Amino acid sequence: MDLLTALLGNLAQGFVVAMTPVNLGLCLVGCLLGTLVGVLPGIGPTATIAMLMPITFYLEPTGALIMLAGVFYGSQYGGSTTAILVNLPGESSSVVTCIDGHAMARQGRAGAALAIAALASLFAGTVTTLAIAIGGPAIASVALLFQSPDYVAVMVLGLVAAIVLAHGSLVKAMAMIVLGVFVGLIGTDVTTGEQRFTFGIDDLFDGVGFVPVAMGLFGLSEIMLNLESRAQDGGLARLRDRLWPSRDDFRRATPATVRGTLLGIVMGILPGGGSTIPSFASYSMEKKLARDPLRFGQGAVEGVAGPEAANNAGAQAGFIPMLALGIPPNAIMALLVGALMIHGIQPGPQIIARQPELFWGLVVSMWIGNLMLVVLNLPLIGLWVRLLQMPYRYLYPAIIVFCCVGVYSLRNSMMEVVFMAVAGVAGYVLRKLGCEPAPLLLGLILGPMLEENFRRSLSVSGGDYMIFLQRPISATLLAAAVLLLAFVLLPGVRHQRERLRDD
Amino acid sequence: MSRWLNQDTLAGALFLAIGAGGLVAGRSLNVGTADAMGEGYVPLAACWLMVGLGLLIAAGGVRASAPAVEPGRLRPLLAVTAAVLAFAFALEPLGVVIAIFASALCAARAVPGVALRSVLLPAAVLSLAVLAIFVWGLGLPLHALPRLGGG
Numbered sequence: 014m015d016l017l018t019a020l021l022g023n024l025a026q027g028f029v030v031a032m033t034p035v036n037l038g039l040c041l042v043g044c045l046l047g048t049l050v051g052v053l054p055g056i057g058p059t060a061t062i063a064m065l066m067p068i069t070f071y072l073e074p075t076g077a078l079i080m081l082a083g084v085f086y087g088s089q090y091g092g093s094t095t096a097i098l099v100n101l102p103g104e105s106s107s108v109v110t111c112i113d114g115h116a117m118a119r120q121g122r123a124g125a126a127l128a129i130a131a132l133a134s135l136f137a138g139t140v141t142t143l144a145i146a147i148g149g150p151a152i153a154s155v156a157l158l159f160q161s162p163d164y165v166a167v168m169v170l171g172l173v174a175a176i177v178l179a180h181g182s183l184v185k186a187m188a189m190i191v192l193g194v195f196v197g198l199i200g201t202d203v204t205t206g207e208q209r210f211t212f213g214i215d216d217l218f219d220g221v222g223f224v225p226v227a228m229g230l231f232g233l234s235e236i237m238l239n240l241e242s243r244a245q246d247g248g249l250a251r252l253r254d255r256l257w258p259s260r261d262d263f264r265r266a267t268p269a270t271v272r273g274t275l276l277g278i279v280m281g282i283l284p285g286g287g288s289t290i291p292s293f294a295s296y297s298m299e300k301k302l303a304r305d306p307l308r309f310g311q312g313a314v315e316g317v318a319g320p321e322a323a324n325n326a327g328a329q330a331g332f333i334p335m336l337a338l339g340i341p342p343n344a345i346m347a348l349l350v351g352a353l354m355i356h357g358i359q360p361g362p363q364i365i366a367r368q369p370e371l372f373w374g375l376v377v378s379m380w381i382g383n384l385m386l387v388v389l390n391l392p393l394i395g396l397w398v399r400l401l402q403m404p405y406r407y408l409y410p411a412i413i414v415f416c417c418v419g420v421y422s423l424r425n426s427m428m429e430v431v432f433m434a435v436a437g438v439a440g441y442v443l444r445k446l447g448c449e450p451a452p453l454l455l456g457l458i459l460g461p462m463l464e465e466n467f468r469r470s471l472s473v474s475g476g477d478y479m480i481f482l483q484r485p486i487s488a489t490l491l492a493a494a495v496l497l498l499a500f501v502l503l504p505g506v507r508h509q510r511e512r513l514r515d516d
Numbered sequence: 517m518s519r520w521l522n523q524d525t526l527a528g529a530l531f532l533a534i535g536a537g538g539l540v541a542g543r544s545l546n547v548g549t550a551d552a553m554g555e556g557y558v559p560l561a562a563c564w565l566m567v568g569l570g571l572l573i574a575a576g577g578v579r580a581s582a583p584a585v586e587p588g589r590l591r592p593l594l595a596v597t598a599a600v601l602a603f604a605f606a607l608e609p610l611g612v613v614i615a616i617f618a619s620a621l622c623a624a625r626a627v628p629g630v631a632l633r634s635v636l637l638p639a640a641v642l643s644l645a646v647l648a649i650f651v652w653g654l655g656l657p658l659h660a661l662p663r664l665g666g667g
Binding site (some may be wrong): 015180182184187188191192194195197198199200204207209210212213233236237238240242406407409410411413414416417418421422425427428430431433434436441442444445446447448459463464467468471474475477478498 | 523524526527530531534538541542545546549550551552553554555556557558559562563565566568570572573576577583585586588589591592595596597600601603604605607608612615616619620623624626627630635636638639642645646650656657658
C-alpha cells in the first residue's frame, strides 16, 4: 500500500513537471518531429536525435529529454503509417508491419490498419510507461549497491547482449564494439593526464565528440546509401473507407497487442534489443499461435497489432536500463545519455533519487506523448501522405546543412564538422563491409566508463583479476554474459539467427 | 582474385589495420601494471583485440559463402562528403549563407542531371531557415555574411 501511494505521489509530481506549458510544447514538438521522420523513409530517429542534440543545449535537461524521447517513440508511430500506406518501412522497426498492414490497405482497409496500429501502440506505450515507473526505481535501488567491479560486469553483459542481438556477424559486432571503445579512449587520460592518440590536434584533447561521430555514422552514411538506391515505388494506398476497425478486428487484435507489449518490454530492456527485433519476434509468434497461419500476409490484423505494440514497447522499455543504471541498451539511448552528459548530469542509478523531477516528468510525458500521437496522427494522416510525395532531392541537402550547423554549434569548432565528414565516410565503408554501426556507438559511450571502473577495480584488488568473480553481483552478471554468448554459439540458434538475418 | 575481396576479408583487413596502426601510434604510451594502469593499458589492449578479431573475420572470408561487397557508387559518397567539408571550411571565413549555398551545390552533384539553377531557391530557403532558427532564435554566434576587414 505504501508503495502504491509513493508511486501515485511520484506520478503526481511527474504530472506537475510534464504539464508545464514549455514541457507540453516540447513533447508535442518531439512527437510531431518523430512522426515526420518516421513517415519519411531514409531518415531515422537516431540521425534526428543526433541533429537535435545541439538545440537541446539551450533547454532544461528535463525538457530536452522529453523532446528527444518524443522523437523516438513518435517515429515508431510514423513508421507504421508509411508501411501501411506505401508498403515501405518508414523505419526498420516497421518492416513487418508492411506485410499485413499493406495487405489490409490494398483491400481498402487502410483506415482500420492505421487505427489498429495506433491503438496497439498506445496500449503498449501506456503499459511500458507503468513498467518504467515501477521497474526503474526498483532496479536503481539495487544498482546503488554496485561497486566498480559490478559496473564492469554489467557493462560487459550489456555489450555482449548488443553483440548477440546485432544484425549480422557476431565477430564483426564484437570488433565494432572494441573499435568504439578504442575511439572513446582517444583524448586526455583523466588519471595520468597524458595525451592518447591526439596527434597534437587541439580538438581531440577532450576526446572524440560523441555527436559528430553519431551524426556521421548514422545521418551522413544513411544519406549516401539512400542516394545510391532510390528505386522504390510501392503505390500509395487510398483511404476510402471508415477509419474505425470492426468488432472482429478488435477481438483478434487485443490478445496480439497484449502479447506484443510484454515481448517488447522484455526484449527492449535487454541491451541491443531496441524496437526492431521485438517487432520481428512478435510477428513470428503471432503467426505460430494463429489457428489459421495462412491468413498472415493476406491482411491479418494480428500481424499489425502485435508487432506495432512490440516495437513501441521495445522503444520505451530501453529507458529502464538507461535511467536506472546509466547504461544505454541501444544507440538511441546512448545518444540520450550523451544529452544528459552535455547538461552535466552523470547517468547512473542516482538519477532517480537526485533528479526525481527529471525521471518522473519524463515518464509522465511519455504517456501524454503517446496519447497526443493517437489524437494527432489519425487526423493528420492526409498531411503525412502528401509529405511522402516530397522528393528526396529537396530533403537531403537540408539534412546535411542541419547536421553541419548542429555539430558546429556544440563547440563552435569547424574541426568537429570535419570529424563528422570522416565519420560519415567511415560509416559508409563499414556498412558496405557488413558492419552495423550501432555497436560502435555503444562502445564509444561506454568506453571511458568501462576503463575507469576497470582500472579502479584492479587497483582495489591489487591487480588481481579474480575480483570480478569474487563479488557475487559481478560474478552473476558475468556468468549471464557467458551463458548468453554460449547460447548464440549453439549450432541451432546460430542457424536460426542467420536465417532471420537473410529475411 | 575477386573471390577473395569479399565483405569479410576486407572488413578483417580494416580492423587489422586499425589495430596495428593503433599499436604503432601508441607505442610510446605507458602501459603500467594491472594494479596501476598507465594511460596505454586499456587502449593498447583494445588494439590487440582488434588485431585478433580482424584476423578472425578475415579467416571467415575464405569460405565460399562469404558475402560479396555490394558495388557502391562513388558519386553520392564524394558529393555528400564534399558538401560537409565545403560547409566546414566556408563557415568561419565566409559566413553561414555562403557556406549553405556551397554545401547545397556540392550536395546536388550527388544525383546526376540536377540543374544547378534549381538548387538556388531551396538553398535560399534553407539559409533563411537556419538564420531564423539558429542565429536569430537561439542566438548562436554565427555571422551571416563574410566579415569585412578580415576580422
